[in-house]
Amino acid sequence: MMKILVAEDDALLRDVIYNILVLEGYEVHSTVNGRQALDLFVSVKPDLIVSDIMMPEMDGFELLEEVRSLPQGVTMPFLFLTARTERTDVKKARALGVDDYLFKPFNAWELIEAVRTRLNRRKSVELFDTRTAHLQTIVMLTNVIETRDPYTAGHVDRVRRLALSLGFALDWNTEEIAILEFGAILHDIGKIIVPRSVLTKAEPLNDEEWEVIRQHPQVGAQMLEGVDHLRPAIPYVLYHHEWWNGGGYPFGLKGTDIPPEGRLLAIVDAFDAMTSDRPYRKGLSVADALVETRKNSGVYFDPEMADVFLKTYKE
Ligand SMILES: [Fe+2]
């Protein structure tokens, strides 16, 4: 249940606000001034503070400043209640970085709407922050792996960009795109088991060495198995070396038996591999890699996705 801390010195208005918000299903803690609200702030841990500006003992602005100075109050959302005539108050509030007011007098519906809007905005900001934090952590992890292999430097980032633009071009939804980004970044994470000597070998690899490389999709998938928010990215890791004609690994799946995540990533991963230099060969030009992709459409790659890729790449 969302918690709202209310500071309002007018007893009648305080009761009205309390009742409206309780009826809406919020847990409400009401106080008579800023001082009391501040005392309750730490123990209540509210999701939102609704505060009058003019109050005895500690007014709304002082409350805001005090809350902002606490570690748990830095991003605490405020909704100020103020009379339309208190122009100077509004100016002062703007200066303090507050842009949420509800002007008195307000009706129940306006209060509910203002509270809901403010809480929703907080939720999406939080979601964004968490997502960004996760992304940065896994980028760090893949950077660690990339430093072991100077020849693939930048591969993960290029695959991520190519995969995102192909995902958008295929009209995948926001949720799918979000998972796609994680999957593209993590797709080669299982390469952690490949010895550095194999990754940097100047000669073509022998059978034994290929065998180790071919394990990386399953090893990577196992690594993500125990992480709740990364598990949806597993299909990218597990199926990105499957080929449309059934000649890929680890399972040798064919056509649409390969999950779409794997089919998409196979195209952009191979495209970047073709254009990159390797110890034992020089990379293709972009033009030649596009020709190769076209040639291998329906052989290695899902022909419909390859079509979209070629079209979007040229644009
Ligand atoms: Fe791979």
Ligand SMILES: [Fe+2]
């Ligand atoms: Fe790769």
